[in-house]
Amino acid sequence: MNGPHDLGGHMGFGPVAPQANEPLFHAHWEERALGVTLCSGALGLWTIDESRHARESLHPADYYSSSYYEIWIKALEALLVRHGCVSPAELVAGQAKSAGSGDRPVLKPQNVAAVLAKGAPCDRPDQGPARYGVGQRVRIRNVHPAGHTRIPGYAKGQVGVIEEIAGTFVFPDDNAHGKGENPQWLYRVVLEGRALWGDETDPLLTVSIDAWEGYLEPA
Amino acid sequence: MTHRDDHDHDNHLDPMDARVRALETILGAKGLIDPGSIDVIVDTYQNRIGPQNGARVVAKAWHDPDYADWLKLDATAAIASLGFTGRQGEHMRAVFNGPQTHNLVVCTLCSCYPWSVLGLPPVWYKSPPYRSRAVIDPRGVLAEFGVSLNEDVRIRVWDSTAELRYLVVPMRPAGTENYSEEALAALVTRDSMIGTGLVDIGT
Numbered sequence: 001m002n003g004p005h006d007l008g009g010h011m012g013f014g015p016v017a018p019q020a021n022e023p024l025f026h027a028h029w030e031e032r033a034l035g036v037t038l039c040s041g042a043l044g045l046w047t048i049d050e051s052r053h054a055r056e057s058l059h060p061a062d063y064y065s066s067s068y069y070e071i072w073i074k075a076l077e078a079l080l081v082r083h084g085c086v087s088p089a090e091l092v093a094g095q096a097k098s099a100g101s102g103d104r105p106v107l108k109p110q111n112v113a114a115v116l117a118k119g120a121p122c123d124r125p126d127q128g129p130a131r132y133g134v135g136q137r138v139r140i141r142n143v144h145p146a147g148h149t150r151i152p153g154y155a156k157g158q159v160g161v162i163e164e165i166a167g168t169f170v171f172p173d174d175n176a177h178g179k180g181e182n183p184q185w186l187y188r189v190v191l192e193g194r195a196l197w198g199d200e201t202d203p204l205l206t207v208s209i210d211a212w213e214g215y216l217e218p219a
Numbered sequence: 220m221t222h223r224d225d226h227d228h229d230n231h232l233d234p235m236d237a238r239v240r241a242l243e244t245i246l247g248a249k250g251l252i253d254p255g256s257i258d259v260i261v262d263t264y265q266n267r268i269g270p271q272n273g274a275r276v277v278a279k280a281w282h283d284p285d286y287a288d289w290l291k292l293d294a295t296a297a298i299a300s301l302g303f304t305g306r307q308g309e310h311m312r313a314v315f316n317g318p319q320t321h322n323l324v325v326c327t328l329c330s331c332y333p334w335s336v337l338g339l340p341p342v343w344y345k346s347p348p349y350r351s352r353a354v355i356d357p358r359g360v361l362a363e364f365g366v367s368l369n370e371d372v373r374i375r376v377w378d379s380t381a382e383l384r385y386l387v388v389p390m391r392p393a394g395t396e397n398y399s400e401e402a403l404a405a406l407v408t409r410d411s412m413i414g415t416g417l418v419d420i421g422t
Contacts, residue, residue, distance in 0.1 A: 008327035008354045008378065013347040016363045018415070022341050024265055029236040034264070034339070035257025036243050043251060052329055068330055068345035073239055086245055094241035100249030109255040116263060119305035119335075122382050150380045152327050154354065166310075169382055186381055197355050204373040207354050210381035 001053075001146055002153060004060035009154040009197070026067075033069040037076050042107035042115060045083040048122075049176035053148035054078050122170040124183035130213070132187060136162050137219040140189065140211060148176035151215050154196055159219045160189040163208065171212055185213040269338035272303045273386055274407035275400075276336055280313070281391040282400045291315065294386065298336060308335025308384055314377065315388045316414075321372050322387045323361070323414035325353035326379040333384035337409060344413065354378060364415040387414045394420055 007013075025031045041051065054075035056063075063071060080086045090097050107115060132138055142157035143149075150172050166188060170181040193205025246252040276298055280287040289297040294311040298304075311333060314322040326332065330345040343349050352360050357374045361367070368374070377385045389411040395403060410416030 005328055007347055007350040008325075010347070010351040013351050016343050016346075016348045016352070016360055018341070018343045018364060018410075022343075024269075024339060025261075026342070027233070027236065029233075029239040031261045032239045032243055032257060033235075035260045036239065036246065036252060038260050039252040039256050040246065055329065064347065068342070070235055073235065073242065077242065080242075080246075085249070085251055086242075090245050091241070094237075094244065096245045096248035098249075100251050102250055104251060106251065106253055107256045108253055109259045112256050112259040112263065115306075116260075116268070117305040119307070119309040121309040123310060150328060152378060152380060154327075166381075166383060169310075172381075186383075188383075201355075202358060202374065204371070205357065205376070206373070207376040207378060209378045210383050212381070 001056060001148065002144055003056040004058070004063035005056035006153045008152045030069045033073050037072050039107050040076055040080060040085075043085070043104045045085070045104070046079050047170075047175050048120065049148060049170070049172040050178070051075060051079060052172070053176040056148070123167050124170060124181065126168045126185075127183060130165050130185045130187075132162050132165075132185075132213070132216060132218075134162055134165060138162060138187075138189060138216040139219040140191075140209070141215055141217050143215075145173065147173065149173045149215075151211065152209060155189075155191060155209050155211075158191050158195055160191040160195075160208075162187045163190050164188040166210065169212070171214065173212075173214070187211055187213065187216065189216070264334075264339050268303075268334065270336075270407075270409035270412065271404070272301070272338070273333070273336035273409070273412045274404040275301055276303070276313070276386065277388050277407045277412065278400045278404035280388055281395075281403050287315075287388075290388070298386075303335045305335055307331070308333050310383050311336070311386060312383050313386050313388050314375070316390045318390070319371065319373055320375060321368055321414065322375050322377060322385075323353060323357050324377045324379065324385045324387060325350060327351070327354055328378075328380060331379035331382075331384065333386050335384075336386050337412060341409070361415065364410060366415065366417055387412050389416075389418045392419045 055071050139159050140155045166186040168183045169186045171184045174182045188208050189211050190206050190208045193201045247254050280290050290313045294313040298311050327350050332340040354376050406418050408416050411418045
Protein backbone atom coordinates (compact mmCIF):
# COMPACT_ATOMS: atom_id res chain seq x y z
CA MET A 1 0.00 0.00 0.00
CA ASN A 2 1.08 3.56 -0.56
CA GLY A 3 1.09 4.13 3.18
CA PRO A 4 2.76 6.47 5.64
CA HIS A 5 5.58 3.99 6.20
CA ASP A 6 6.96 4.33 2.67
CA LEU A 7 9.35 7.13 3.50
CA GLY A 8 12.27 6.92 1.07
CA GLY A 9 12.93 10.31 -0.55
CA HIS A 10 10.22 12.19 1.35
CA MET A 11 11.04 15.57 2.83
CA GLY A 12 10.13 17.79 5.72
CA PHE A 13 10.89 15.52 8.68
CA GLY A 14 13.84 17.57 9.83
CA PRO A 15 17.35 16.54 10.89
CA VAL A 16 18.20 13.04 12.06
CA ALA A 17 19.36 14.29 15.46
CA PRO A 18 21.14 11.23 16.87
CA GLN A 19 21.19 11.29 20.66
CA ALA A 20 24.59 10.80 22.30
CA ASN A 21 24.65 7.82 24.66
CA GLU A 22 21.02 7.10 23.87
CA PRO A 23 19.51 4.69 26.40
CA LEU A 24 18.23 1.38 25.03
CA PHE A 25 14.77 2.22 26.33
CA HIS A 26 13.46 5.73 26.90
CA ALA A 27 10.79 4.75 29.39
CA HIS A 28 9.88 1.61 31.32
CA TRP A 29 6.82 1.02 29.16
CA GLU A 30 9.04 0.60 26.10
CA GLU A 31 10.64 -2.44 27.73
CA ARG A 32 7.23 -3.96 28.32
CA ALA A 33 6.10 -3.00 24.80
CA LEU A 34 9.02 -4.90 23.30
CA GLY A 35 8.32 -7.94 25.44
CA VAL A 36 4.54 -7.95 24.99
CA THR A 37 5.01 -7.65 21.22
CA LEU A 38 7.50 -10.52 21.02
CA CYS A 39 5.50 -12.74 23.39
CA SER A 40 2.30 -12.10 21.43
CA GLY A 41 4.09 -12.87 18.17
CA ALA A 42 5.21 -16.17 19.68
CA LEU A 43 1.56 -17.26 19.86
CA GLY A 44 1.95 -17.98 16.16
CA LEU A 45 -1.35 -16.41 15.14
CA TRP A 46 0.11 -14.00 12.59
CA THR A 47 3.23 -13.63 10.46
CA ILE A 48 5.84 -10.90 10.56
CA ASP A 49 4.40 -9.71 7.25
CA GLU A 50 0.93 -9.33 8.72
CA SER A 51 2.39 -7.44 11.68
CA ARG A 52 4.28 -5.06 9.36
CA HIS A 53 1.08 -4.47 7.43
CA ALA A 54 -0.80 -3.73 10.66
CA ARG A 55 1.79 -1.05 11.46
CA GLU A 56 1.74 0.58 8.04
CA SER A 57 -2.09 0.53 8.11
CA LEU A 58 -2.23 3.06 10.93
CA HIS A 59 -3.73 6.36 9.83
CA PRO A 60 -0.91 8.54 8.50
CA ALA A 61 -1.50 11.23 11.12
CA ASP A 62 -1.28 8.58 13.83
CA TYR A 63 1.79 6.94 12.28
CA TYR A 64 3.76 10.17 12.02
CA SER A 65 2.91 11.34 15.53
CA SER A 66 3.82 8.02 17.15
CA SER A 67 7.17 6.73 18.31
CA TYR A 68 8.09 3.32 16.93
CA TYR A 69 7.12 1.44 20.10
CA GLU A 70 3.80 3.31 20.04
CA ILE A 71 3.33 2.11 16.46
CA TRP A 72 4.11 -1.43 17.60
CA ILE A 73 1.55 -1.34 20.42
CA LYS A 74 -1.22 0.21 18.32
CA ALA A 75 -0.68 -2.39 15.62
CA LEU A 76 -0.44 -5.18 18.18
CA GLU A 77 -3.82 -4.25 19.64
CA ALA A 78 -5.32 -4.45 16.15
CA LEU A 79 -3.74 -7.87 15.57
CA LEU A 80 -4.92 -9.22 18.92
CA VAL A 81 -8.48 -8.10 18.22
CA ARG A 82 -8.41 -9.43 14.66
CA HIS A 83 -7.30 -12.85 15.86
CA GLY A 84 -9.79 -13.04 18.71
CA CYS A 85 -7.29 -12.79 21.56
CA VAL A 86 -8.81 -9.69 23.10
CA SER A 87 -11.98 -7.69 22.53
CA PRO A 88 -12.18 -3.94 21.97
CA ALA A 89 -14.18 -3.74 25.20
CA GLU A 90 -11.34 -5.37 27.11
CA LEU A 91 -8.86 -2.87 25.70
CA VAL A 92 -11.11 0.00 26.78
CA ALA A 93 -11.66 -1.47 30.24
CA GLY A 94 -8.02 -2.41 30.70
CA GLN A 95 -8.93 -5.82 32.05
CA ALA A 96 -9.87 -9.27 30.82
CA LYS A 97 -13.59 -9.99 30.69
CA SER A 98 -13.31 -13.65 29.72
CA ALA A 99 -10.78 -16.41 30.15
CA GLY A 100 -8.39 -17.31 27.35
CA SER A 101 -8.99 -20.49 25.42
CA GLY A 102 -5.74 -21.94 26.69
CA ASP A 103 -5.00 -23.57 23.35
CA ARG A 104 -2.05 -21.41 22.30
CA PRO A 105 1.62 -22.17 23.00
CA VAL A 106 2.76 -19.54 25.49
CA LEU A 107 6.38 -18.41 25.44
CA LYS A 108 7.92 -19.44 28.77
CA PRO A 109 10.90 -17.65 30.33
CA GLN A 110 13.08 -20.73 30.10
CA ASN A 111 12.45 -20.91 26.34
CA VAL A 112 13.13 -17.27 25.45
CA ALA A 113 16.85 -17.70 24.75
CA ALA A 114 16.27 -20.66 22.43
CA VAL A 115 13.41 -18.96 20.59
CA LEU A 116 15.43 -15.80 19.99
CA ALA A 117 18.51 -17.79 18.95
CA LYS A 118 16.45 -19.77 16.46
CA GLY A 119 14.62 -16.81 14.95
CA ALA A 120 12.23 -17.41 12.09
CA PRO A 121 14.15 -18.10 8.88
CA CYS A 122 12.02 -17.32 5.86
CA ASP A 123 14.14 -18.82 3.10
CA ARG A 124 12.52 -21.79 1.41
CA PRO A 125 13.52 -24.50 -1.09
CA ASP A 126 13.84 -23.17 -4.63
CA GLN A 127 10.65 -23.61 -6.65
CA GLY A 128 12.36 -23.60 -10.06
CA PRO A 129 15.05 -21.74 -11.95
CA ALA A 130 15.53 -18.04 -11.34
CA ARG A 131 14.11 -15.93 -14.17
CA TYR A 132 16.82 -13.27 -14.00
CA GLY A 133 20.60 -13.44 -13.78
CA VAL A 134 23.33 -11.41 -12.11
CA GLY A 135 24.21 -8.35 -14.20
CA GLN A 136 20.84 -8.31 -15.95
CA ARG A 137 18.92 -5.03 -16.23
CA VAL A 138 15.41 -5.21 -14.82
CA ARG A 139 12.61 -2.76 -14.22
CA ILE A 140 10.90 -2.53 -10.85
CA ARG A 141 7.23 -2.87 -11.70
CA ASN A 142 5.10 0.23 -11.34
CA VAL A 143 2.34 -1.34 -9.28
CA HIS A 144 0.28 0.08 -6.44
CA PRO A 145 -1.36 -2.79 -4.56
CA ALA A 146 -3.82 -1.83 -1.84
CA GLY A 147 -2.35 -4.50 0.44
CA HIS A 148 1.11 -5.18 1.79
CA THR A 149 4.12 -4.92 -0.49
CA ARG A 150 7.83 -4.35 0.01
CA ILE A 151 8.45 -2.28 -3.11
CA PRO A 152 9.45 1.17 -1.93
CA GLY A 153 7.64 3.90 -3.82
CA TYR A 154 10.82 5.62 -4.99
CA ALA A 155 11.92 2.48 -6.85
CA LYS A 156 8.72 1.86 -8.80
CA GLY A 157 9.20 2.03 -12.55
CA GLN A 158 12.98 2.36 -12.17
CA VAL A 159 15.56 0.27 -14.01
CA GLY A 160 18.41 -1.33 -12.10
CA VAL A 161 20.94 -4.13 -12.33
CA ILE A 162 20.75 -7.42 -10.48
CA GLU A 163 23.72 -7.81 -8.16
CA GLU A 164 22.82 -10.98 -6.29
CA ILE A 165 20.31 -13.80 -6.54
CA ALA A 166 19.73 -14.11 -2.82
CA GLY A 167 17.66 -17.28 -2.71
CA THR A 168 14.00 -18.19 -2.45
CA PHE A 169 12.02 -16.41 0.27
CA VAL A 170 8.45 -16.23 1.56
CA PHE A 171 6.51 -13.68 -0.52
CA PRO A 172 5.29 -10.99 1.88
CA ASP A 173 2.57 -9.58 -0.37
CA ASP A 174 0.67 -12.89 -0.05
CA ASN A 175 1.85 -13.98 3.37
CA ALA A 176 0.68 -10.75 5.02
CA HIS A 177 -2.89 -11.55 3.99
CA GLY A 178 -3.13 -15.22 4.85
CA LYS A 179 -2.74 -16.27 1.22
CA GLY A 180 0.17 -18.59 1.91
CA GLU A 181 3.92 -18.27 1.75
CA ASN A 182 4.18 -18.66 -2.04
CA PRO A 183 7.99 -18.37 -1.96
CA GLN A 184 9.75 -16.59 -4.82
CA TRP A 185 13.27 -15.79 -5.88
CA LEU A 186 14.68 -12.73 -4.17
CA TYR A 187 17.18 -10.46 -5.91
CA ARG A 188 19.23 -7.46 -4.91
CA VAL A 189 18.77 -4.73 -7.49
CA VAL A 190 21.13 -1.76 -7.68
CA LEU A 191 19.71 1.57 -8.82
CA GLU A 192 21.69 4.65 -9.83
CA GLY A 193 21.14 7.66 -7.59
CA ARG A 194 20.81 9.98 -10.58
CA ALA A 195 18.13 7.79 -12.14
CA LEU A 196 16.15 7.95 -8.90
CA TRP A 197 16.63 11.56 -7.92
CA GLY A 198 17.81 13.51 -10.97
CA ASP A 199 20.92 15.06 -12.39
CA GLU A 200 21.70 17.18 -9.33
CA THR A 201 22.38 14.00 -7.39
CA ASP A 202 25.82 12.74 -6.37
CA PRO A 203 26.92 10.79 -9.47
CA LEU A 204 28.60 8.17 -7.29
CA LEU A 205 25.46 7.33 -5.27
CA THR A 206 23.84 3.93 -5.75
CA VAL A 207 20.90 2.54 -3.80
CA SER A 208 19.97 -1.13 -3.64
CA ILE A 209 16.69 -2.75 -2.77
CA ASP A 210 15.89 -6.41 -2.23
CA ALA A 211 13.11 -7.38 -4.61
CA TRP A 212 11.09 -10.54 -5.12
CA GLU A 213 10.83 -11.85 -8.66
CA GLY A 214 7.22 -10.74 -8.91
CA TYR A 215 8.32 -7.15 -8.39
CA LEU A 216 10.46 -7.23 -11.53
CA GLU A 217 10.03 -7.24 -15.29
CA PRO A 218 12.63 -7.36 -18.08
CA ALA A 219 14.06 -3.94 -18.93
CA MET B 220 13.45 13.65 25.77
CA THR B 221 15.45 14.64 28.81
CA HIS B 222 12.31 16.04 30.34
CA ARG B 223 10.54 12.72 29.94
CA ASP B 224 13.46 10.73 31.34
CA ASP B 225 13.55 13.01 34.38
CA HIS B 226 10.05 11.93 35.25
CA ASP B 227 10.54 8.17 35.05
CA HIS B 228 10.46 7.75 38.80
CA ASP B 229 7.44 9.73 39.87
CA ASN B 230 3.90 8.40 40.05
CA HIS B 231 2.73 9.93 36.82
CA LEU B 232 1.62 7.43 34.19
CA ASP B 233 1.83 8.66 30.66
CA PRO B 234 -0.89 7.35 28.35
CA MET B 235 1.38 4.78 26.72
CA ASP B 236 2.53 3.51 30.08
CA ALA B 237 -1.08 2.89 31.10
CA ARG B 238 -1.92 1.39 27.71
CA VAL B 239 0.93 -1.11 27.74
CA ARG B 240 0.32 -2.04 31.37
CA ALA B 241 -3.32 -2.74 30.52
CA LEU B 242 -2.38 -4.87 27.54
CA GLU B 243 0.13 -6.87 29.56
CA THR B 244 -2.47 -7.36 32.33
CA ILE B 245 -5.16 -8.54 29.93
CA LEU B 246 -2.88 -10.95 28.08
CA GLY B 247 -1.46 -12.28 31.33
CA ALA B 248 -4.94 -12.85 32.79
CA LYS B 249 -5.96 -14.75 29.67
CA GLY B 250 -2.89 -16.93 29.87
CA LEU B 251 -1.59 -15.68 26.50
CA ILE B 252 1.71 -14.31 27.76
CA ASP B 253 4.00 -15.07 30.68
CA PRO B 254 5.22 -11.73 32.11
CA GLY B 255 8.40 -13.47 33.22
CA SER B 256 9.29 -13.93 29.58
CA ILE B 257 9.17 -10.17 29.06
CA ASP B 258 11.77 -9.77 31.80
CA VAL B 259 14.02 -12.30 30.08
CA ILE B 260 13.59 -10.63 26.67
CA VAL B 261 14.47 -7.21 28.08
CA ASP B 262 17.48 -8.61 29.92
CA THR B 263 18.65 -10.32 26.75
CA TYR B 264 18.76 -7.09 24.75
CA GLN B 265 20.15 -5.06 27.65
CA ASN B 266 22.95 -7.45 28.52
CA ARG B 267 23.55 -10.17 25.94
CA ILE B 268 22.61 -9.07 22.43
CA GLY B 269 23.91 -5.70 21.31
CA PRO B 270 26.56 -3.96 19.21
CA GLN B 271 29.28 -5.69 21.20
CA ASN B 272 28.38 -8.78 19.16
CA GLY B 273 28.84 -7.02 15.85
CA ALA B 274 32.08 -5.48 17.10
CA ARG B 275 33.46 -8.97 17.67
CA VAL B 276 32.56 -9.92 14.10
CA VAL B 277 34.26 -6.83 12.69
CA ALA B 278 37.36 -7.23 14.84
CA LYS B 279 37.73 -10.86 13.84
CA ALA B 280 37.38 -9.91 10.18
CA TRP B 281 40.11 -7.28 10.59
CA HIS B 282 42.34 -9.69 12.43
CA ASP B 283 41.83 -12.84 10.40
CA PRO B 284 41.76 -12.58 6.58
CA ASP B 285 40.32 -16.10 6.24
CA TYR B 286 37.43 -15.11 8.49
CA ALA B 287 36.92 -11.93 6.45
CA ASP B 288 36.69 -14.03 3.29
CA TRP B 289 34.15 -16.34 4.91
CA LEU B 290 32.16 -13.32 6.13
CA LYS B 291 32.04 -12.00 2.55
CA LEU B 292 30.90 -15.34 1.15
CA ASP B 293 28.51 -16.55 3.85
CA ALA B 294 27.93 -13.94 6.52
CA THR B 295 25.15 -15.91 8.23
CA ALA B 296 27.45 -18.90 8.85
CA ALA B 297 30.53 -16.84 9.70
CA ILE B 298 28.56 -14.81 12.24
CA ALA B 299 26.87 -17.92 13.64
CA SER B 300 30.32 -19.40 14.29
CA LEU B 301 30.74 -16.72 16.98
CA GLY B 302 27.41 -17.69 18.53
CA PHE B 303 25.30 -14.87 17.07
CA THR B 304 22.18 -16.24 15.43
CA GLY B 305 18.46 -15.92 15.30
CA ARG B 306 15.83 -13.25 15.44
CA GLN B 307 16.35 -10.50 12.84
CA GLY B 308 19.70 -11.99 11.89
CA GLU B 309 18.53 -15.13 10.13
CA HIS B 310 19.84 -14.05 6.72
CA MET B 311 22.95 -11.90 7.05
CA ARG B 312 25.10 -10.03 4.55
CA ALA B 313 28.35 -8.28 5.48
CA VAL B 314 29.29 -5.28 3.35
CA PHE B 315 32.84 -3.99 3.49
CA ASN B 316 33.84 -0.35 3.40
CA GLY B 317 36.98 0.54 1.45
CA PRO B 318 38.96 3.65 0.55
CA GLN B 319 36.59 4.33 -2.37
CA THR B 320 33.37 2.77 -1.09
CA HIS B 321 31.18 3.67 1.87
CA ASN B 322 28.15 1.59 2.80
CA LEU B 323 25.07 2.92 4.59
CA VAL B 324 22.17 0.73 5.75
CA VAL B 325 18.57 1.87 6.10
CA CYS B 326 15.07 0.45 6.13
CA THR B 327 12.87 3.01 4.44
CA LEU B 328 9.72 0.89 4.91
CA CYS B 329 9.95 0.02 8.61
CA SER B 330 12.84 -0.59 10.98
CA CYS B 331 14.60 -3.73 9.73
CA TYR B 332 17.91 -4.00 11.55
CA PRO B 333 20.36 -6.85 12.28
CA TRP B 334 19.33 -7.54 15.88
CA SER B 335 21.58 -10.58 16.31
CA VAL B 336 24.72 -8.46 15.89
CA LEU B 337 23.59 -4.92 16.79
CA GLY B 338 20.71 -5.49 19.22
CA LEU B 339 17.74 -3.13 19.17
CA PRO B 340 17.89 -0.16 16.78
CA PRO B 341 18.30 3.37 18.11
CA VAL B 342 15.33 5.72 17.87
CA TRP B 343 16.82 7.72 14.99
CA TYR B 344 17.17 4.58 12.85
CA LYS B 345 13.41 3.92 13.16
CA SER B 346 12.33 7.53 12.68
CA PRO B 347 11.16 9.38 9.56
CA PRO B 348 14.11 11.79 9.19
CA TYR B 349 16.67 9.01 8.71
CA ARG B 350 14.37 6.66 6.80
CA SER B 351 13.33 9.39 4.36
CA ARG B 352 16.71 10.98 3.72
CA ALA B 353 19.24 8.15 3.79
CA VAL B 354 18.38 7.17 0.22
CA ILE B 355 18.18 10.66 -1.32
CA ASP B 356 20.71 12.66 0.71
CA PRO B 357 23.13 10.26 2.38
CA ARG B 358 25.94 12.84 2.53
CA GLY B 359 23.65 15.26 4.33
CA VAL B 360 22.66 12.53 6.76
CA LEU B 361 26.29 11.57 7.34
CA ALA B 362 27.16 15.20 8.06
CA GLU B 363 24.64 15.14 10.91
CA PHE B 364 26.66 12.30 12.39
CA GLY B 365 29.87 14.29 11.93
CA VAL B 366 31.00 12.12 9.03
CA SER B 367 32.43 13.80 5.95
CA LEU B 368 33.60 11.67 3.02
CA ASN B 369 35.71 12.78 0.08
CA GLU B 370 33.72 13.55 -3.06
CA ASP B 371 35.35 10.64 -4.89
CA VAL B 372 34.04 8.08 -2.41
CA ARG B 373 31.18 6.01 -3.77
CA ILE B 374 28.24 5.86 -1.39
CA ARG B 375 26.17 2.71 -1.53
CA VAL B 376 22.90 2.73 0.35
CA TRP B 377 21.36 -0.63 1.21
CA ASP B 378 17.60 -0.39 1.69
CA SER B 379 16.61 -3.48 3.73
CA THR B 380 13.34 -4.13 1.94
CA ALA B 381 13.32 -7.93 2.46
CA GLU B 382 14.62 -10.31 5.13
CA LEU B 383 18.32 -9.88 4.38
CA ARG B 384 20.05 -7.98 7.18
CA TYR B 385 23.18 -5.96 6.51
CA LEU B 386 26.23 -5.45 8.72
CA VAL B 387 28.73 -2.82 7.59
CA VAL B 388 32.36 -3.79 8.15
CA PRO B 389 34.05 -0.42 8.58
CA MET B 390 37.64 0.25 7.52
CA ARG B 391 40.28 -0.69 10.06
CA PRO B 392 41.96 2.46 11.30
CA ALA B 393 45.65 3.04 10.66
CA GLY B 394 47.90 2.54 13.64
CA THR B 395 46.16 -0.59 14.91
CA GLU B 396 48.48 -3.14 13.31
CA ASN B 397 49.58 -4.47 16.70
CA TYR B 398 46.17 -4.41 18.36
CA SER B 399 44.70 -7.64 19.70
CA GLU B 400 41.27 -8.74 18.49
CA GLU B 401 39.81 -7.58 21.81
CA ALA B 402 41.43 -4.16 21.52
CA LEU B 403 40.13 -3.85 17.97
CA ALA B 404 36.60 -4.80 19.04
CA ALA B 405 36.67 -2.03 21.64
CA LEU B 406 37.13 0.53 18.83
CA VAL B 407 34.11 -0.56 16.79
CA THR B 408 31.02 1.57 17.33
CA ARG B 409 27.41 0.69 16.59
CA ASP B 410 27.09 3.55 14.13
CA SER B 411 30.16 2.39 12.20
CA MET B 412 28.37 -0.93 11.60
CA ILE B 413 25.29 0.87 10.25
CA GLY B 414 27.43 3.20 8.14
CA THR B 415 26.68 6.42 9.99
CA GLY B 416 30.09 6.39 11.68
CA LEU B 417 33.72 5.68 10.99
CA VAL B 418 36.17 3.93 13.28
CA ASP B 419 39.21 5.77 14.49
CA ILE B 420 41.59 5.29 17.36
CA GLY B 421 40.28 8.38 19.07
CA THR B 422 36.65 7.24 19.28
